[in-house]
Amino acid sequence: MYQYDQYDQAMVDARVAEFRDQVARRLAGEITEDQFKPLRLKNGLYLQLHAYMLRVAVPYGTLNSRQMRMLGDIADKYDRGYGHFTTRQNIQYNWIKLQDAPDILADLASVEMHAIQTSGNCIRNTTADHFAGAAADELVDPRPYAELLRQWSTFHPEFDYLPRKFKIAIIGSETDRAAMKLHDIGIQLVTNDAGEVGCRFYVGGGMGRTPMIAPVIGEFVPPLQMISYLEACLRVYNRYGRRDNKYKARIKILVHEIGADEYRRQVEEEFAHILTLGLEPPPAELERIKGFFEQPGFDASASDELDLSDPDFAVWVSQNVHAHKQPGYAIATISLKPVGGIPGDASADQIRLMADLARDYSFDELRVTHAQNIVLPHVKKADLYTVWQKLDAAGLANANLDLISDIIACPGLDYCSLANARSIPVAQKISERFADLGRQKELGELKLKISGCINACGHHHAGHIGILGVDRKGVENYQLLLGGSEGADTSLGTITGPGFSEDGIVDAIEKATDVYLAQRSDGERFVDTYRRIGMAPFKEAIYAKEPVNG
Amino acid sequence: MVEQTLRYRDDEPVSDPAVTVDAFADQSNATAVRIEPGDDARALLPHLERIALVEVNFPAYTDGRGYSAARILREHGYAGELRAVGDVLVDQLSHMRRCGFDSFAPNQDISREAADKAFATWPDVYQKTVDGRPAIWAKRHG
Numbered sequence: 100m101y102q103y104d105q106y107d108q109a110m111v112d113a114r115v116a117e118f119r120d121q122v123a124r125r126l127a128g129e130i131t132e133d134q135f136k137p138l139r140l141k142n143g144l145y146l147q148l149h150a151y152m153l154r155v156a157v158p159y160g161t162l163n164s165r166q167m168r169m170l171g172d173i174a175d176k177y178d179r180g181y182g183h184f185t186t187r188q189n190i191q192y193n194w195i196k197l198q199d200a201p202d203i204l205a206d207l208a209s210v211e212m213h214a215i216q217t218s219g220n221c222i223r224n225t226t227a228d229h230f231a232g233a234a235a236d237e238l239v240d241p242r243p244y245a246e247l248l249r250q251w252s253t254f255h256p257e258f259d260y261l262p263r264k265f266k267i268a269i270i271g272s273e274t275d276r277a278a279m280k281l282h283d284i285g286i287q288l289v290t291n292d293a294g295e296v297g298c299r300f301y302v303g304g305g306m307g308r309t310p311m312i313a314p315v316i317g318e319f320v321p322p323l324q325m326i327s328y329l330e331a332c333l334r335v336y337n338r339y340g341r342r343d344n345k346y347k348a349r350i351k352i353l354v355h356e357i358g359a360d361e362y363r364r365q366v367e368e369e370f371a372h373i374l375t376l377g378l379e380p381p382p383a384e385l386e387r388i389k390g391f392f393e394q395p396g397f398d399a400s401a402s403d404e405l406d407l408s409d410p411d412f413a414v415w416v417s418q419n420v421h422a423h424k425q426p427g428y429a430i431a432t433i434s435l436k437p438v439g440g441i442p443g444d445a446s447a448d449q450i451r452l453m454a455d456l457a458r459d460y461s462f463d464e465l466r467v468t469h470a471q472n473i474v475l476p477h478v479k480k481a482d483l484y485t486v487w488q489k490l491d492a493a494g495l496a497n498a499n500l501d502l503i504s505d506i507i508a509c510p511g512l513d514y515c516s517l518a519n520a521r522s523i524p525v526a527q528k529i530s531e532r533f534a535d536l537g538r539q540k541e542l543g544e545l546k547l548k549i550s551g552c553i554n555a556c557g558h559h560h561a562g563h564i565g566i567l568g569v570d571r572k573g574v575e576n577y578q579l580l581l582g583g584s585e586g587a588d589t590s591l592g593t594i595t596g597p598g599f600s601e602d603g604i605v606d607a608i609e610k611a612t613d614v615y616l617a618q619r620s621d622g623e624r625f626v627d628t629y630r631r632i633g634m635a636p637f638k639e640a641i642y643a644k645e646p647v648n649g
Numbered sequence: 650m651v652e653q654t655l656r657y658r659d660d661e662p663v664s665d666p667a668v669t670v671d672a673f674a675d676q677s678n679a680t681a682v683r684i685e686p687g688d689d690a691r692a693l694l695p696h697l698e699r700i701a702l703v704e705v706n707f708p709a710y711t712d713g714r715g716y717s718a719a720r721i722l723r724e725h726g727y728a729g730e731l732r733a734v735g736d737v738l739v740d741q742l743s744h745m746r747r748c749g750f751d752s753f754a755p756n757q758d759i760s761r762e763a764a765d766k767a768f769a770t771w772p773d774v775y776q777k778t779v780d781g782r783p784a785i786w787a788k789r790h791g
Contacts, residue, residue: 256776261713338718
């Protein structure tokens, strides 16, 4: 993992000092809330429905055990004993007092963490493949590039007041586990026939009220020109992105309105100019960063055998464990989606337990996934049973990864001041309706995603089943979408028709799954069946009139 | 009315009124020009030799187009005064300086002391821009 040097540490320390001064000025009444708002937002501090919410950056979703432990301790000390892992691989605390915020930032800085640019119309925390450095199918480890991006984007003076927020994701596998094409910029590290690494730039994707899949803008940018290419992409956006309408201000609208070809032409013109300026960190800097991401000291003689005689363990392994590039090791995902729970929430004790497991069994590493789960990336297969037992004892052995109850949900109207409807109770009801794990496994891979408003923080457009909460004349109403996806087969969901009540949406989902079970061919996932047979059979079942009794 | 300009240059201030980018092209004797957010700073590049002052207007601090305009001018060798005017707040000064601004005429006065403190916020910087400060990567690798 990357470790700060004195320069990195000085940057976050300076930020803590600056924010401490700003909070003191606010608490003393020297600045108004209006003046304070843009300052606190630059530090990830939102004023929500009930309290301040602090969003802490987890750069490219990677943590060590010391950092994870600190996240648990902060939950105990300053919040109500839990934290919420988000779809952007970050963590949020929902019950923060303003006067505590500088101390929290100081605690974070003591473990090389921060809340820089987790809000505001700037370049947000970069996300990455949560299996980076571990996945069997990985071509290039994206983490060194993500760290280069983190440093470049931190306090970038030109791009702090963009038309709108800006999110970058980076992957280095053929399998896209980061919803890369649904970001403002998605970078896929690829190799050419000569074995050279290049960055494929997808620009102008996004969700929100106008979901779009990003087109390829740069086919093969040399890694040692990645920063210059980003400068070009961002500068064209900063100059020409729309600022007249907040809902048309994301880069996807610019790329869509002028067209991918014209946007590419402008970027290439700017890129040619920027290459003359020498803005790119030298090769030695990328090499220095790569040095922090060497493979851990794997045991080359570790056995690849796994004793699956405990049936509960076997179920968890089949659902939550993925192939590792190193024989004898595995990637274990800890689901934060218990039946009836709040997706992505973990208690302080659970967070600390996961930290201990990472320290003892995963070379001190954890990842946060955009599906709001936690990954132990490097577990020796011989240790998996012990790890599972410890997780099970802490209520963390839910064997439901990528099943219908592994729900992505935004905080919704329970917390968020932008929301139109609650997301959490809907997620809870769905997981309760489908509580039986055998039934879930029968339904197979089924990605269900819930947003409590059009801003789509719950990624509803990209769900095999998506739910969008809206406000209909003061009553919460839920629209149902089918057929979205976020991987290599990225697609956007289609609304089935009129919306439903909170209970009605659960019934509608059950009917949709019944259609799938009746119509599927061998090996088809829900989304495959939907793509083959289309919306009509689902619509018919979902909106069929109930027989009238009596 | 602008009360005070914070200036970080040693030469004499330009007293000519700044003209619009459109008017500038037709006035061969104009030495001061004012860029609005929607203007293309590159339109000035053929004339940089005769410009002594460029004002970049920020009608609202949230409109960041002026940062790109400033950098583009400096990247192309503009050496005259580059002044940020309008809704310029103390919290933006540091980034503006990094993008090449060397004078500031904010709607609301900022004390020189507060400005100096703002410029000193970051001990070092991660990016190479146009202010001559070495990026952290340059310091790391000599």
